[in-house]
Amino acid sequence: MSDVPVMLSIAGSDPSGGAGIQADLKTATALGAYGAAVVTALTVQNTRGVTGIQSVPPDFVADQIRSVLDDLDVGAVKIGMLGTADVVVAVSVALADADVPIVLDPVMVATSGDRLVPSDAVDAIRTMLVPLATVVTPNVPEAAVLVGADPAKDVDGLAEAAYALREVGAAAALVKGGHLGGDLSVDVLADADGVRSFEAARVSTPNTHGTGCTLSSAIATGLALGLPLREAVADAKAYLTGALLSGAEHSVGHGNGPVDHLWRMHQ
Numbered sequence: 680m681s682d683v684p685v686m687l688s689i690a691g692s693d694p695s696g697g698a699g700i701q702a703d704l705k706t707a708t709a710l711g712a713y714g715a716a717v718v719t720a721l722t723v724q725n726t727r728g729v730t731g732i733q734s735v736p737p738d739f740v741a742d743q744i745r746s747v748l749d750d751l752d753v754g755a756v757k758i759g760m761l762g763t764a765d766v767v768v769a770v771s772v773a774l775a776d777a778d779v780p781i782v783l784d785p786v787m788v789a790t791s792g793d794r795l796v797p798s799d800a801v802d803a804i805r806t807m808l809v810p811l812a813t814v815v816t817p818n819v820p821e822a823a824v825l826v827g828a829d830p831a832k833d834v835d836g837l838a839e840a841a842y843a844l845r846e847v848g849a850a851a852a853l854v855k856g857g858h859l860g861g862d863l864s865v866d867v868l869a870d871a872d873g874v875r876s877f878e879a880a881r882v883s884t885p886n887t888h889g890t891g892c893t894l895s896s897a898i899a900t901g902l903a904l905g906l907p908l909r910e911a912v913a914d915a916k917a918y919l920t921g922a923l924l925s926g927a928e929h930s931v932g933h934g935n936g937p938v939d940h941l942w943r944m945h946q
């Protein structure tokens with residue numbers, strides 16, 4: 680049992696602290712939940728890029744998930760980087776009977792452009808995890824790969840991709856427009872009630888390492904706190920935009936620095 684809302688992240692480790700489980704735990708903590716973390720892979724990574732990946736044996740990932748779910752009252756799960764197709768299968772089996780909202784961030788490539796999962800893992804994500812997702816949160820290239828279409832070029836394209844992901848089996852899809860450019864950063868959600876877009880002013884900064892991880896774990900934290908999906912997405916987007924604005928004022932590392940997860944504490 681747990682008398683605080685629990686958000687469980689199932690994701691890879693970023694030793695430089697801006698993405699992966701490190702970002703997810705900071706986000707859960709900043710937003711008032713208890714963060715738990717199952718590590719699926721270790722990366723050798725900093726703000727400049729990823730130079731190594733060591734994945735955790737699939738059975739060991741599944742054992743970690745079962746151990747946490749057996750004991751803690753998990754309010755929502757966020758799934759991030761899964762290093763291999765076998766880990767994807769193990770995660771889908773371990774979560775199959777869990778009655779808990781799942782936010783699936785289908786991580787494929789880091790901000791630096793480095794590939795984080797092999798292509799057979801992408802097929803497994805599409806067939807085994809997308810159908811379990813309460814919401815799937817791809818960026819533009821990830822959505823294109825998952826639905827087998829050309830990458831979206833504008834907001835209408837984001838909506839088309841979000842609809843198509845519901846056809847693949849996700850209950851809802853939030854296609855992120857961070858890669859589209861423009862004055863606004865727009866994400867489009869398709870759920871059972873239709874389509875809604877979420878807009879924020881684009882922050883002019885190189886410090887965007889971990890934006891996707893932060894958004895998905897903030898959505899999962901909102902769901903763990905009991906918010907409906909659309910409110911959880913709106914709150915997550917506002918939290919991320921504040922973290923980008925504050926992160927733009929700081930420098931950590933020499934490449935694409937992190938967002939400031941603790942921006943509300945620093946105000």
Ligand SMILES: Nc1ncnc2c1ncn2[C@@H]1O[C@H](COP(=O)(O)OP(=O)(O)OP(=O)(O)O)[C@@H](O)[C@H]1O
Pocket residue numbers: 698788789790817818819855856857858864865866879880881882883884887888889890891892894916919920923
């Ligand atoms: N410069 C920016 N200003 C404001 N919002 C941004 C900016 N860059 C990205 N975002 C927002 O950050 C979130 C993540 O978007 P993005 O499309 O970059 O995802 P991603 O590629 O999965 O992230 P990551 O680079 O961490 O892998 C979205 O809500 C997007 O709109």
Ligand SMILES: Cc1ncc(CO)c(N)n1
Pocket residue numbers: 690691692693698699700722724759760786788789790888889890891892
């Ligand atoms: C461990 C990890 N997960 C996800 C991302 C995506 O940004 C990253 N760079 N590193």
